[in-house]
Amino acid sequence: MSKKLSKKRSTPSRSLNPVKWLWRHKFKLSLILLLAIGAYGLYLDARIKQRMNGNTWQVPAQIYARPLTLQVGEELSIEEVVEELEWLAYRRVVDADSSGEYSIRGNQLAIYRRAFEFADGEEPERKLRLSFSGGELTEIRDSRQGAQRQIRLEPWLVTRFTNSSREDRMLVQLEDVPRELTDMLMLVEDRDFYQHHGIAPLSIARALIANISAGRAVQGGSTLTQQLIKNLFLTQEKSLTRKANEALMALLIELRYSKEEILQAYLNEVFLGQNGSNGVHGFGLASYFYFDRPLNELSVPEMAMLVGIIKGPSYYNPRRAPERVLERRNLVLRLLFEERGVAAPTYASWLKSPLGLSGKSALARGKHPAFMDRVRRELHDILPNPDMHQAGIKIFTTLDPLAQRKAELAVRNGLDELERHRKLQDLEAAMVVTDIASGEIRAMIGSRQTDFEGFNRALDARRSIGSIIKPVVYLTALEQPAYYNLASQLKDEPIHLKSNHGQLWSPQNSDKQFRGQVSLLTALSRSLNVPTVTLGMEVGLDEIAYTLKRLGVESPVSQYPALTLGAAALTPLEVNQMYQTLANEGLYVPLHSIDAVTDAGGNLIWRQPPIAQRRADPQAVYLINYALNKVTREGTAKVLKDAFPRLHLAGKTGTTDDYRDSWYAGFDRHNLVTIWLGKDNNDSTGLAGATGALPLYMDYQKRQHPKSLVRPFPAGLGIAHFDTLSGQHLEPGCPGSVSVPAVLSALTAPKPCAQAKQPVNENKKSFWERLFGS
Secondary structure, three states, rough: HHHHHHHHHHHHHHHHOHHHHHHHHHHHHHHHHHHHHHHHHHHHHHHHHHHHHHOOOEEEEEOOOOEEEOOOOOOOOOHHHHHHHHHHOOOOOOOOOOOOOOEEEEHHHEEEEEEEEEOOEEEOEEEEEEEOOOOOEEEEEEEOOOOOOOOEEEEEEEEEEEEOEEEEEEOOOOHHHHHHHOOOOHHHOOOOOOOOOOOHHHHHHHHHHHHHHHHHOOOOOOOOHHHHEEEHHOOOOHHHHHHHHHHHHHHHHHHHOOHHHHHHHHHHOOOEEOOEEEEEEEEHHHHHHOOOHHHHHHOHHHHHHHHHHHHOOOOOOOOOOOHHHHHHHHHHHHHHHHOOOOOOOHHHHHHOOOOOOOOOOOHHHOHHHHHHHHHHHHHHHHHHOHHHHHHHEEEEEEHHHHHHHHHHHHHHHHHHHHHHHHHHOEEEEEEEEEEEEOOEEEEEEEEOOOOOOOHHHHHHHOEEHOOOOHHHHHHHHHHOOOOOOOOOOEEEEOOOEEOOOOOOOOOOOOOOOOOOEHHHHHHHHOOHHHHHHHHHHOOOOOOOOHHHHHHHOOOOEEEEEEEHOOEEEEEEHHHHHHHHHHOOOOEEEEOOOEEEOOOOOOOOEEEOOOOEEEEOOHHHHHHHHHHHHOOOOOOOOOHHHOOOOOOOOOOEEEOOHHOEEEEEEOOOOOOEEEEEOOOOOOOOOOOOOOOOOOHHHHHHHOOOOOOOOOOOOOOOOOEEEEOOOOOEEEEEOOOEEEEEEEEHHHOOOOOOOHHOOOOOOOOOHHHHHHOOOO
């Protein structure tokens, strides 16, 4: 019995010998291992295929400014065009014979315009010659197509809308990448790229020996393919497992894709810097980030710098460590000189060249958060699917980058100066600049901290508008030409009305004086309160509210007497929309910041539809604008006459109770500017429209190139003569008469001069009397 037990105990010890067991099952285990490796390889291959064959990257939406259109006969100077070219990073040379260059000879400007894919199609490079005379663009000649009526410069790349991955890139095609760049890339990063199959054992051995000799990691053995795999699929973890995955995936990707496809993917993936919270990936974006120019315009030393910083974009940051980066760049140039037979004089000139960085990160320069906030809101309505925003779309906006920059300077400097001279604190401002005819938003400021991505006062701050509303009251009257014209006499006497709280309201003029009676033109140009209230009650509060709506104000307003003096809370954008209709001769065009959207292939997805609606009588609007011109020459904004003596401008100041809000809305021939100034807590600033917002407007216009206001007479309008005391229509040449534009068909026959100074308007019925027939 004991023998049997002994045998049974000895059997398990023989079966548990691991070496013998492995040897006995070596073929089965090998097969299982091969199957596992194969399955894992298939899994990795599927990952590679999915990433490389699909949309390899989420490409942020590219946001472009408006293209500058130049037209023969336009009032324009060489300096204005050069200012745009400098912003677009064109280089001034003796002879413009390469893309992105310009030259000046006398009154002629030569431009080698870059190729660009506009929203309506691609345009090739164009060699242009512009001639100027007497402050006017007189001729445009294309080297191939001859005389042109107009041309356009490519728009500036403002910024890009990145996603939560915080990766940003601008895709390039291999055929568009300069050969010098790929040559330097191979010399520095992977000399055997076209010979190996994903991994290079000799390179690994060389790196191992170098690292052992140095006693630290001084050289890497990874190929470009391995670097691409690491960036696309793996983490930065340093382990044998990751290196094994890297090597296996490098072999797999080389089996499936060509060297050209791998190289192109690398050129678009490699990390080359940090723009705020966003990583700068790929040479296409890095070219703009560091030099503000496309890749094909970079010099060899500039391309060498980009190749050099691959080793460590943080350590070799050209803006923080220029000397270190210069040394690294020169090392890359030396390799090119030694390996590619570059001529010694050429090499010497390369070494002498500076880094050539743009003054500030070009992409950081394009933040403009208030304007971009508006773009995002419009884009959400145009393309509700957020995935589309990361599909490489191009958004062509209406932004004028020069106007935006000057608006930012005007707001920052203007508020600083007001606070310093008037001993104020915590002033805030908002500013909107629009193109009158098109409704395109050219610039937008939402805060004195113009890079602040917080509360956008231009879009969201609802403040009482004060006297800014007065042109609406007068327009409502002037659209009744049988009853009102610019010479109509209005009462400037004490008036008592019930306020919206049921209390007695007795409005006064800002100077606390009463003049008995004044002309409609004087009342508006000098922003007199009492005549405005009197007129507003005559024409009717409901009619004023309706006029506001016609002019583009969508916010509801309370129909109380104080509405006539601006007791309505609107945003600066709404005020701008209201004045756009006035400045545009009564034609309403909705304000917008996006002109067109194309997909990654350049196909048009959406374009702003043309909308222009007649919302106000053109004759009455002309008379209002005539009065608003008087505001800038004789009224509350007359300082503009001294600042711009040769220009005709139009505008209106606005001030609210206790000086809580300061407004100015003004326009020249092409552009309308609306400015609000105040405090977020609604405290008094002590500033009227003329002393707060108006100085900011003046500062902005001094930086700009404003064009004198020109508006043709609408049909049916002519010059008429009126007695200054009574407002009677008189024959020409009467003493004490005033000549102003008027709707001639609505006037009674002119009185002879002998009958001047007779009171009129005694039988003029108020709105309520006309309505109820009393």
